[in-house]
Amino acid sequence: MALFSLPEDTPVGSHVYTLNGTDPEGDPISYHISFDPSARSVFSVDPTFGNITLVEELDREREDEIEAIISISDGLNLVAEKVVILVTDANDEAPRFIQEPYVVLVPEDIPAGSSIFKVHAVDRDTGSGGSVTYFLQNLHSPFAVDRHSGVLRLQPEATLDYERSRTHYIPVVAKGSEVLKVVAMDGDRGKPNRILYSLVNGSDGAFEINQTSGDISVRQSPAQLQREVYELHVQVTEISPVGSPAAQAIVPVTIRIVDLNNHPPTFYGESGPQNRFELSMNEHPPQGEILRGLKITVNDSDQGANAKFNLQLVGARGIFRVVPQTVLNEAQVTIIVENSAAIDFEKSKVLTFKLLAVEVNTPEKFSSTADVVIQLLDTNDNVPKFNSHYYVARIPENAPGGSSVVAVTAVDPDTGHWGEVKYSIYGTGADLFLIHPSTGLIYTQPWASLDAEATARYNFFVKAEDMEGKYSVAEVFITLSDVNDHRPQFGNSIQKKTMVLGTPVKIEAIDEDAEEPNNLVDYSITHAEPANVFDIDAHTGEIWLKNSIRSLDALHNITPGRDCIWSLEVQAKDRGSPSFSTTALLKIDITDAETLSRSPMAAFLIQTKDNPMKAVGVLAGTMATVVAITVLISTATFWRNKKSNKVLPVRRVVRKRSAPAPRTIRIEWLKSKSAKAATKFVLKEKPPNENCNNNSPESSLPPRAPALPPPPSVAPSMGAAHWTVPTVSGSLTPQQSQPPPNPKTMGSPVQSTLISELKQKFEKKSVHSKAYF
Numbered sequence: 001m002a003l004f005s006l007p008e009d010t011p012v013g014s015h016v017y018t019l020n021g022t023d024p025e026g027d028p029i030s031y032h033i034s035f036d037p038s039a040r041s042v043f044s045v046d047p048t049f050g051n052i053t054l055v056e057e058l059d060r061e062r063e064d065e066i067e068a069i070i071s072i073s074d075g076l077n078l079v080a081e082k083v084v085i086l087v088t089d090a091n092d093e094a095p096r097f098i099q100e101p102y103v104v105l106v107p108e109d110i111p112a113g114s115s116i117f118k119v120h121a122v123d124r125d126t127g128s129g130g131s132v133t134y135f136l137q138n139l140h141s142p143f144a145v146d147r148h149s150g151v152l153r154l155q156p157e158a159t160l161d162y163e164r165s166r167t168h169y170i171p172v173v174a175k176g177s178e179v180l181k182v183v184a185m186d187g188d189r190g191k192p193n194r195i196l197y198s199l200v201n202g203s204d205g206a207f208e209i210n211q212t213s214g215d216i217s218v219r220q221s222p223a224q225l226q227r228e229v230y231e232l233h234v235q236v237t238e239i240s241p242v243g244s245p246a247a248q249a250i251v252p253v254t255i256r257i258v259d260l261n262n263h264p265p266t267f268y269g270e271s272g273p274q275n276r277f278e279l280s281m282n283e284h285p286p287q288g289e290i291l292r293g294l295k296i297t298v299n300d301s302d303q304g305a306n307a308k309f310n311l312q313l314v315g316a317r318g319i320f321r322v323v324p325q326t327v328l329n330e331a332q333v334t335i336i337v338e339n340s341a342a343i344d345f346e347k348s349k350v351l352t353f354k355l356l357a358v359e360v361n362t363p364e365k366f367s368s369t370a371d372v373v374i375q376l377l378d379t380n381d382n383v384p385k386f387n388s389h390y391y392v393a394r395i396p397e398n399a400p401g402g403s404s405v406v407a408v409t410a411v412d413p414d415t416g417h418w419g420e421v422k423y424s425i426y427g428t429g430a431d432l433f434l435i436h437p438s439t440g441l442i443y444t445q446p447w448a449s450l451d452a453e454a455t456a457r458y459n460f461f462v463k464a465e466d467m468e469g470k471y472s473v474a475e476v477f478i479t480l481s482d483v484n485d486h487r488p489q490f491g492n493s494i495q496k497k498t499m500v501l502g503t504p505v506k507i508e509a510i511d512e513d514a515e516e517p518n519n520l521v522d523y524s525i526t527h528a529e530p531a532n533v534f535d536i537d538a539h540t541g542e543i544w545l546k547n548s549i550r551s552l553d554a555l556h557n558i559t560p561g562r563d564c565i566w567s568l569e570v571q572a573k574d575r576g577s578p579s580f581s582t583t584a585l586l587k588i589d590i591t592d593a594e595t596l597s598r599s600p601m602a603a604f605l606i607q608t609k610d611n612p613m614k615a616v617g618v619l620a621g622t623m624a625t626v627v628a629i630t631v632l633i634s635t636a637t638f639w640r641n642k643k644s645n646k647v648l649p650v651r652r653v654v655r656k657r658s659a660p661a662p663r664t665i666r667i668e669w670l671k672s673k674s675a676k677a678a679t680k681f682v683l684k685e686k687p688p689n690e691n692c693n694n695n696s697p698e699s700s701l702p703p704r705a706p707a708l709p710p711p712p713s714v715a716p717s718m719g720a721a722h723w724t725v726p727t728v729s730g731s732l733t734p735q736q737s738q739p740p741p742n743p744k745t746m747g748s749p750v751q752s753t754l755i756s757e758l759k760q761k762f763e764k765k766s767v768h769s770k771a772y773f
Contacts, residue, residue, distance in 0.1 A: 001052075001070060001083040005264075005367050008060040009090035016043070019050030019070060020371075024348065027074040034069045042066055043085075060087040061124045088364055095121040095132045095174040104152075108162040112154055116143070119150040121174030126363045135181060135215075137171035145172055147181070175215075179207065179255060182214035184236035193238045193246060200233040200250060207255065209234060216253065225262070230255040259303035264366035265357035267333075268297040275368075277355075280375040283345040289337045291320075294372070296333035298357050303329075305361045314369075315353040319343060322355065335372070345378040346413040380418040384410040384464035386474040391462070393442075397452040397480040397514075401444055405433065405478060408440040410464030417467055425476070427460030433478070435462065442476065452480040452514035482515035484576025490584040497543075501551065501592040504537075504544035509572030509582065517575035526583060527569035530558065534568060534588075543568070543588070552592055565589050 006016055019031045030047040040063075042056045064087050071080035097119060104117045123130045134150045136143065142158035145151065152170065154160070186192030197214040199207065206225055209216045216232070218225075232253040238246040266273055279293040300307040307329045311322050319342045323334045333355065337343065343351065351374040358367040386408060393406035412419040423440045425433060432448040435441065442462070444450070458478040465471035488509035497505040513519040523541040528534060533555070536543045549555050566588050573581035 001068075001085065004083065004369070005086040005088050005365070006054075006058065007088045007090050008058040009092055010054055010058060012054055012057055014054050015051055016054050017052040019045065019052065019072070021050070021072040022350065023074045025074070029072055029074050032071045032073065034071070036067065039067070043068065045070070058087050060089045060126075061093060063087060086365060086367070088366070089126040089130070091125050091130075091176060093124040093130075095123040095176055097121045097172075097174060106160065108160040110154060110160060112158055113156045115151050115153050117152045119145070119152065119172050119174075121150070123174075123176050125176070130176070132174050132176055135173050135175070135213075137173050139183075141168075141170060143168070143170050150174075179218060180216040180253060182209065182216065182234045182236075182251065182253065184214065184249065184251075186238055193240060196237045196239060198235050198237070200235045202230060202232040204230070206230065207232060216255075225257050228257050230257070259306055261302055261306040261359070261362040261364050261366065263301040263306075264368050265298055265300045265309045265327075265359065266368055267355065267357070267370040268299060270295050274370065276371045276373065278373045278375070280377060282379050283343050283376045284340050284379065284381050285337050285343060287337060287340050291335045291337070291374075294333070294335055296335075296355070296370070297330065298327060298333055299330040300327075300357075300359070300366075306359070308361060309357050309359045309367075312356050312358075313353055314356050317342070317353075319351065320353070326360070327357070343376065344381075345376045345415075346382065349376055350374065351376065378415045378418065380414050380466065380468050380470065382412055382414050382418075383470045383472050384412040384421045384466055385472055386410045386462075386464060388474060390475040390477060392477045392479075394479045394481055395444075395450070396483055397450045398483045398485065399444060399450060401446040401448050403444050405442045405444065406476065408435075408442065408462050408464075408474060408476070410440065410472065410474075412464075412466050414466070420467055421464050422466075423462060423464055425460055425462050429458035429478075430460035432458070433460070440464075450480055452482045453486065453512050456480050456482075456514050480514070482513050482518050484513055484518040484574065484578065484580065486512040486518075486574075487580030487582050488521045488572035488574055489582060490570075490572065492584070494585045494587070496587045496589070498589045498591065499543075499545070501545070501590065504542040505588060507541045507543065507570055507584065507586055509541070509584070511572075511574045513574070513576065520575045521572050522575065524571050524573070525568055526571045529567070533558065533566065536570065541570075541572075543570075543586070545590075552590065555590060 001017055001019070004017060010016065021029055021031070023029050031045050031050040032047065033043055033045040033052065035041050040056055042054065042058070043052050043066075044055050045052050066085040066087065067082065068085065069080055069082050071078055073079075098121070102117060102119060106116055110116070119134060121132050121134070123132050132150075133147045134145045135147055136145055142155050142160070144153050144155050146153070150172075152172070182197060184195050184197070186195060196211045197209050198211060199209050199216075204227075206218065206220050207216055207230065208219050214234075216234075232255060234251050234253050236249045236251070238248070240246045268274060269277065274296075277294050277296055279291055281291065281293065298309075298311065300309055308326070310326055311324065311331075311333065313320055313322050313335075319337070319339045320335050321338045323336060324331055335355075353372055355370045355372055356367065357369075359365050387410070391406050391408055395403060395405055408423065410421050410423070412421050421440075422437050423435050424437065425435045425442065432445050432450070433442055434445060436443075440462075456479065458476075458480075460476055462474050462476050463471050464474075488511045490507070490509045495507065497507070499505045507523070509521050509523070511519040511521050521541075522538045523536050524538060525534060525536050525543075533546065533549065534543050535546055545555070549558070568586045568588065569583055570586050571581055571583045573579055
């Protein structure tokens with residue numbers, strides 16, 4: 001109803017318009033119309049069918065525009081729009097004189113034909129209905145009035161005489177829609193007969209004539225006048241005193257219809273006038289495309305300025321534009337795509353708007369509208385979209401093959417086969433899983449064996465693809481829930497530890513389950529003889545002597561046989577459900593800090609006994625330091641020698657070789673030295689200590705290797721000695737070894753081991769020396 005127009009003389013109760021709306025979901029709709037509280041409720045609407053009915057009289061002169069709010073609702077949502085209804089004029093107003101009555105003073109000697117006064121009447125109608133013509137009611141008056149301007153004049157042959165008539169009453173009639181006045185006069189001047197006027201032919205019912213006054217007026221509305229020129233024949237008949245027709249005369253009257261604004265713009269289709277145009281087209285046409293399926297022509301049959309009007313689209317929301325926007329008489333209407341993105345089948349399957357033509361420079365502002373309905377056709381313009389960018393799932397690690405994991409969902413709003421979605425998965429973590437191509441259900445491979453300890457998390461991608469290959473991707477994160485399927489394990493089922501009084505030893509079991517509490521281990525002592533010697537921390541596995549035992553003597557007093565080594569059975573139990581446990585046998589050798597301080601090497605060996613890698617690290621660090629120092633010294637020596645080298649002249653130097661010493665002297669000297677060196681390897685044992693560990697400072701130190709003997713001094717021979725290669729023969733006889741000591745009389749096992757290793761090393765060195773000599 002945008003810019004809808006309605007004549008003011010429309011009868012009350014007329015059906016003037018029909019609202020038409022749809023709901024995309026197909027729900028039933030209802031129509032409503034409302035007005036400003038201060039305005040009249042001029043129309044009513046049928047809520048079901050949308051028929052609008054006029055319920056109050058219209059008056060353009062009082063209200064030429066009516067504002068209303070029309071709305072459509074599906075019960076939940078309401079869409080409202082403000083519309084303006086134009087009230088067009090009808091010839092329903094009579095002319096009215098301004099400032100009547102008129103009193104005019106005129107001198108009696110005023111010349112004939114002079115203007116006396118101007119009357120003015122106003123008709124509130126517009127157009128032809130608002131034009132006013134003037135005439136005198138008394139045809140035999142000495143005065144005359146211009147029928148268009150209202151100027152009152154003294155007739156050309158008339159005179160005024162104050163003595164004969166001091167006052168003249170002149171009735172002036174103002175009338176609208178009068179075309180022409182035909183005047184006939186009887187030739188008999190004395191006593192003329194009455195004259196009657198009539199139309200013989202040529203009016204086609206469009207005009208009529210007043211039989212007494214001769215006024216020709218229009219019988220039809222200006223819009224019904226179909227011809228530009230009307231040739232009328234007016235017959236004048238003289239009526240005798242007895243009432244019978246006497247003489248007659250006929251005069252032709254030509255009426256040319258100048259262009260009055262009596263035609264609104266009209267839309268035409270291929271078959272004639274049309275107010276609804278329909279078209280089917282694909283969604284998202286190119287920007288600037290012409291809607292070639294619409295064949296629309298607009299025409300205004302008026303002429304000149306009355307035929308000029310504007311075209312515009314109402315309700316198109318910037319999606320389309322119309323060309324041309326200004327029309328003179330007639331034009332072909334072209335609608336062009338302005339916003340391709342808004343032409344979306346998924347948002348609206350039908351686009352409706354109005355084509356409006358409104359006159360520009362006329363007071364009537366005639367207008368007309370035509371509905372344009374576009375049915376959109378779907379295309380594959382959408383990508384399947386997941387309802388989430390990522391999916392997170394959690395399944396137990398003991399789930400059997402083929403177990404469901406998570407269902408993903410992607411929606412393609414396109415219709416038909418364009419909207420069908422196919423799912424697939426890919427990525428490094430997708431090997432153990434499958435996806436149903438239609439439902440999007442992700443499940444494990446039939447042969448899959450999941451293990452949270454090996455791989456606790458899987459990450460891969462899922463793709464949703466339509467029939468043309470348009471796709472989107474989401475990410476899937478799958479976490480395996482740990483099941484208590486591993487029991488705690490000790491490094492060895494039998495372990496040996498050395499405990500220093502006041503310092504605990506630690507035993508550790510590893511549970512390979514992936515999550516807490518399945519991999520948390522609690523420790524306990526299940527068996528010990530005696531049972532009141534050791535305590536254990538249930539969480540850390542640290543074992544220490546009870547607080548009442550503070551010395552080795554106290555320990556020996558409560559243990560039989562004064563043993564130095566104790567055995568414990570330790571249990572490691574996890575916190576899973578069901579719970580698993582395992583045991584290990586732990587042998588503990590106990591010593592005190594005072595004993596360790598006497599033998600640093602033994603202390604070090606004891607400290608690294610439970611951690612072999614620490615000893616390897618110390619050894620590797622020592623070797624690396626020695627190698628580095630050796631490299632530095634060698635490098636410095638090399639550069640020093642290189643700088644001091646000089647090129648000297650070649651010369652031959654002959655040196656005399658010293659005479660060798662007598663053979664007997666050499667052999668005796670060697671025997672003497674060999675006997676002294678052998679005595680160095682004799683190990684002297686000491687009686688055992690009272691302490692159970694038998695550690696002593698002397699036994700903890702390794703023996704030193706003997707120093708090399710100095711070369712013998714031999715007096716050189718004065719004479720020329722015979723050149724011979726000296727040879728030496730002999731053997732080293734080691735000293736008789738003592739019988740092996742009794743293990744019970746030896747010191748600690750660490751000292752015995754060190755001494756044995758040192759003896760073997762020196763014996764090997766003696767063998768090499770013997771072979772050399």
